[in-house]
Amino acid sequence: MQRKILFKKLSIVIPFYNESKRTKNTFEIIKKFIKKNKINIEIIFVDDGSTDDSANLVKEFLSKIRNKRIKYKLLSYKKNIGKGFAIIQGIKKSNSPWILTCDFDMSVLPSTYEDWLKKNYIVKKKCAYFASRNLKKSQVRTLWIRKFYGLFFKSLIKFLFNIKLKDTQCGYKLYNSSYIKKIIPKLKSYCYVQDVEIIIHLMSKNIEIKELPIKWTHRKGSKISLLSDPVNMIFDLIKIKISF
Numbered sequence: 001m002q003r004k005i006l007f008k009k010l011s012i013v014i015p016f017y018n019e020s021k022r023t024k025n026t027f028e029i030i031k032k033f034i035k036k037n038k039i040n041i042e043i044i045f046v047d048d049g050s051t052d053d054s055a056n057l058v059k060e061f062l063s064k065i066r067n068k069r070i071k072y073k074l075l076s077y078k079k080n081i082g083k084g085f086a087i088i089q090g091i092k093k094s095n096s097p098w099i100l101t102c103d104f105d106m107s108v109l110p111s112t113y114e115d116w117l118k119k120n121y122i123v124k125k126k127c128a129y130f131a132s133r134n135l136k137k138s139q140v141r142t143l144w145i146r147k148f149y150g151l152f153f154k155s156l157i158k159f160l161f162n163i164k165l166k167d168t169q170c171g172y173k174l175y176n177s178s179y180i181k182k183i184i185p186k187l188k189s190y191c192y193v194q195d196v197e198i199i200i201h202l203m204s205k206n207i208e209i210k211e212l213p214i215k216w217t218h219r220k221g222s223k224i225s226l227l228s229d230p231v232n233m234i235f236d237l238i239k240i241k242i243s244f
Contacts, residue, residue, distance in 0.1 A: 007117065009097060011042040013090030015083050016104040020054040022219065027061050029106045034067050036111070043072040046090045049080035084194030088184050091175075097125075099180060103171035105219040113174055116212055126179070127208040130165065131172035137213035146218065149230055156234070157196055160241050163203075166211055168195050179207050188243060193236040200244060 019026070034041070045062070047055040055076055062072045075089050087101055102110050108131050116122050122129055133140045133150070150169070157163050169192065183201045187194060202209055 007039055007098060007122075009040040009042070009095075010100060010113070011044060011090075011094035011096035011098070012100045012102055012110060013044045013046065013087060013094065014102050014104055015046045015048055015086030015090065016050065016054060016058070017048040017080055017083070017086075018050045018052045018054060019104050020050075020052040020057055022105055023054060023057045023061070025219070026104055026106050029109060030061075033110045034065065034070055037067070037069060040069050040096075041071070042094060042096055043070065044090045044093060045072070045074045046086040047074065047076040048083065048086040049078055050076075051080075082190035082194075083192060084187070085190035087194065088187060088190075091180060091184050094177065097177050099175045099177055101171060101173045101175075107216050107219055108170070108172040108214050112172060112214055116174075121210070121212050122174070124208075125176045127176070127210055128180075128202055129174040130167070130209055130211050131170045131214040131216070132165070132167035132211035133170055133214065133216050134166035135211060135213045139213075139215045142216065142218040152230075153233065156237065160237055161196065161200060163196065163199055165199065165209065168199060170214070170216070172214065179205060189236060189240060191232070191236050193233050193240065196237065197240050200240070 030043070043062075045058050047058070055074070059074055062074060065072060073093060075093060090101075091099055100110070100113060102108065112131065113122070116129065132138060133142075134154070150167070153169065154166065157168055173195075179202070183198060183205070186201060187197055189197045199209065
């Protein structure tokens with residue numbers, strides 16, 4: 001009974017930038033998810049200033065959805081600002097009590113929250129639920145270099161902010177609108193490290209953060225540069241440290 005009360009409606013925020021080469025697989029996954037879905041879902045795609053045809057492909061895909069339980073939006077703006085900014089825009093426009101952020105490549109399947117519900121992991125509203133690739137029960141298929149960077153940033157984040165979470169950067173996160181809508185206007189980081197800023201605000205409001213196991217699969221075509229982005233992330237983390 002509690003699960004039905006908690007999950008009558010869900011918004012899914014999916015940011016993207018120049019993803020035309022990966023739309024086919026993503027759309028297939030979403031179609032399967034929609035077909036099996038049993039609650040009211042709002043899908044919000046946020047185009048972070050794409051210069052390719054991905055926005056038109058998303059628009060075409062959404063126009064073909066035929067499911068009364070599904071509502072959808074496509075938010076677009078011309079300048080590429082950052083994944084974090086796109087997430088902010090999507091959450092602002094969401095209309096559900098629960099908000100899920102999900103990466104466009106579907107490295108974590110959108111239906112994962114259903115597994116969490118079945119296992120009674122989601123039991124209260126004053127809690128943020130984070131997918132974690134570093135839990136023993138998680139099943140992860142990725143490159144060794146990504147694992148290395150993951151361990152490095154985990155150590156750095158713990159050192160700078162005393163954040164002891166095993167995985168702050170996985171894009172699959174579930175929030176309740178009662179607190180996340182109050183947090184997003186305060187966010188100053190528009191890049192990948194926005195997750196850390198959100199965590200700091202959650203901690204300041206005594207919102208519990210619960211890490212949950214997932215199946216995570218590396219998809220080809222990631223926009224993250226393993227050379228330049230780690231350096232940029234270090235500087236961005238330092239900026240957050242100074243601001244707090």
